Amino acid sequence: MKIKKTHKLSGWELRFYSHDSRSTQTEMKFSVFLPQGVEKIDSAIIWLSGLTCSEENFMAKSGIGEILRDTSTMIICPDTSPRWLDLPWEHESYDFGSGAGFYVNATTDWYKDHYQMYDYVNQEIYNMLIEHFDISDEKISIMGHSMWWHGALILWLKNPDKYQSVSAFSPIVNPSSCPWWQKAFTGYLWEDKGTWKQYDACELINSWAQNKNPILIDQWTVDEFLKKELLTQNFVEACKAQNQDLELHMREWYDHSYYFISSFLKHHIEFHLKNI
Amino acid sequence: MKIKKTHKLSGWELRFYSHDSRSTQTEMKFSVFLPQGVEKIDSAIIWLSGLTCSEENFMAKSGIGEILRDTSTMIICPDTSPRWLDLPWEHESYDFGSGAGFYVNATTDWYKDHYQMYDYVNQEIYNMLIEHFDISDEKISIMGHSMWWHGALILWLKNPDKYQSVSAFSPIVNPSSCPWWQKAFTGYLWEDKGTWKQYDACELINSWAQNKNPILIDQWTVDEFLKKELLTQNFVEACKAQNQDLELHMREWYDHSYYFISSFLKHHIEFHLKNI
Numbered sequence: 001m002k003i004k005k006t007h008k009l010s011g012w013e014l015r016f017y018s019h020d021s022r023s024t025q026t027e028m029k030f031s032v033f034l035p036q037g038v039e040k041i042d043s044a045i046i047w048l049s050g051l052t053c054s055e056e057n058f059m060a061k062s063g064i065g066e067i068l069r070d071t072s073t074m075i076i077c078p079d080t081s082p083r084w085l086d087l088p089w090e091h092e093s094y095d096f097g098s099g100a101g102f103y104v105n106a107t108t109d110w111y112k113d114h115y116q117m118y119d120y121v122n123q124e125i126y127n128m129l130i131e132h133f134d135i136s137d138e139k140i141s142i143m144g145h146s147m148w149w150h151g152a153l154i155l156w157l158k159n160p161d162k163y164q165s166v167s168a169f170s171p172i173v174n175p176s177s178c179p180w181w182q183k184a185f186t187g188y189l190w191e192d193k194g195t196w197k198q199y200d201a202c203e204l205i206n207s208w209a210q211n212k213n214p215i216l217i218d219q220w221t222v223d224e225f226l227k228k229e230l231l232t233q234n235f236v237e238a239c240k241a242q243n244q245d246l247e248l249h250m251r252e253w254y255d256h257s258y259y260f261i262s263s264f265l266k267h268h269i270e271f272h273l274k275n276i
Numbered sequence: 277m278k279i280k281k282t283h284k285l286s287g288w289e290l291r292f293y294s295h296d297s298r299s300t301q302t303e304m305k306f307s308v309f310l311p312q313g314v315e316k317i318d319s320a321i322i323w324l325s326g327l328t329c330s331e332e333n334f335m336a337k338s339g340i341g342e343i344l345r346d347t348s349t350m351i352i353c354p355d356t357s358p359r360w361l362d363l364p365w366e367h368e369s370y371d372f373g374s375g376a377g378f379y380v381n382a383t384t385d386w387y388k389d390h391y392q393m394y395d396y397v398n399q400e401i402y403n404m405l406i407e408h409f410d411i412s413d414e415k416i417s418i419m420g421h422s423m424w425w426h427g428a429l430i431l432w433l434k435n436p437d438k439y440q441s442v443s444a445f446s447p448i449v450n451p452s453s454c455p456w457w458q459k460a461f462t463g464y465l466w467e468d469k470g471t472w473k474q475y476d477a478c479e480l481i482n483s484w485a486q487n488k489n490p491i492l493i494d495q496w497t498v499d500e501f502l503k504k505e506l507l508t509q510n511f512v513e514a515c516k517a518q519n520q521d522l523e524l525h526m527r528e529w530y531d532h533s534y535y536f537i538s539s540f541l542k543h544h545i546e547f548h549l550k551n552i
Contacts, residue, residue: 007530007531007533007535007536008530008531009530009535009536009538009539010539010540012539014535059535060336060337060534060535061336061337063339063341063342063538065339065535065538065539066339066342066343066538066542067342254283254284254285255283255284257283258336259283259285259290259335259336259341260283260285262285262339262341262342263285263286263288263341264286266342
């Protein structure tokens with residue numbers, strides 16, 4: 001594991017790492033925000049970025065430094081897919097392949113050797129927090145934006161003991177009914193609908209009987225993606241049916257950008273610090 | 277004046293404008309961060325970005341929203357040069373021409389019709405704050421990064437009644453002795469050394485007898501530009517000779533990026549709110 005770049009900040013250090021990933025069989029990159037001057041960093045939040053992002057967008061644009069000042073919590077932000085490969089269709093569109101790993105373990109012949117992003121986050125990134133950054137496995141939360149929060153939610157739903165809380169901005173929650181995911185599911189999982197359901201939060205929560213901390217979601221009400229892709233209402237109904245607490249904020253007049261994220265990030269971090 | 281794009285944020289609104297500029301004879305762009313829910317926006321800070329930046333970099337990367345939350349201060353960020361022209365050498369390098377207006381009123385035949393960035397900020401942006409945003413002319417401060425803070429300092433030194441306070445990150449302070457500026461000065465002002473001195477803070481402060489609020493500077497000690505381009509020590513000595521209060525922080529291990537700016541921006545904003 002190599003440190004590629006370090007920015008020292010006031011009370012914080014921002015580091016960019018690369019390492020050889022077992023899951024993706026490639027070099028992978030991630031970034032971490034580490035508090036300085038605290039006796040021990042005692043908790044961690046995993047941030048999963050949206051389509052087209054790298055490990056840098058969140059760190060550069062979210063304003064996280066000012067929000068995490070005076071806490072003893074770190075944040076880790078992995079890249080959104082393997083890079084430097086040349087698989088079929090991998091670099092042809094913004095919503096599939098590089099920059100769009102969609103958090104699944106691919107099963108198609110083209111992608112199965114490298115696009116194992118579910119395992120990459122759930123095993124490698126998670127274990128790195130414990131082994132390299134000395135975080136307790138009872139002190140890890142997860143959050144994300146857009147496509148990737150779906151990943152965060154799946155991780156949380158399928159591993160109730162691993163993640164203390166989950167939150168999301170403008171998430172995809174019902175991918176089986178969403179054009180983005182139908183394209184991605186087909187490319188990564190082909191037409192095996194049984195496997196599709198294992199990555200669908202609405203499907204998973206329908207068989208959900210855990211008594212967990214509430215979920216927090218901020219959603220833009222006039223989001224151009226809201227109607228076709230995100231299908232928030234389907235998730236609200238699934239939560240209600242399962243008595244799963246959901247703190248949902250429908251924000252009028254916002255958008256799908258990092259300005260939206262930075263605007264409500266403080267509330268999300270406070271939510272995680274309370275539950276972590 | 278047209279609003280091109282608006283992002284509504286939590287307690288704030290971020291707007292991107294374009295307008296026809298009298299000074300540059302082109303369309304110019306700027307952005308503003310406006311508090312919402314306060315009775316009146318009662319003060320303003322002008323932010324002048326560094327080389328290569330547009331009116332968007334500071335808004336996207338500085339974390340200003342979280343810092344200005346709960347104040348009644350707006351911030352305005354103009355683009356760093358005219359655009360959409362095709363003057364000789366204008367787009368050939370990152371440190372001259374487009375994205376590098378360097379805050380002068382050009383006198384060379386090639387640039388004098390459009391590169392009037394001193395007037396653009398000092399007159400048009402300033403008056404826009406008063407006329408369009410209803411800010412008192414006793415409630416305006418100025419700050420900036422790298423090349424442009426030189427602009428901010430020149431504006432402050434040459435117009436002591438217009439700006440209440442000035443602060444800077446990694447500023448250029450002695451441009452006559454700095455390779456960047458020698459190139460820019462020659463391109464914009466040719467070889468008229470008398471005019472060069474009108475845009476050199478060290479020269480100006482040597483004839484400075486105002487009793488003004490202190491200047492605040494944050495400078496990276498291992499800044500790759502520090503030795504050749506920024507020449508901070510020359511300015512320290514000039515201030516000392518004139519009894520000009522200077523709050524200078526030499527920050528070990530930082531860099532020239534927006535991570536550096538976001539790290540200490542809160543202190544700069546507090547400095548301006550105290551003096552504005």
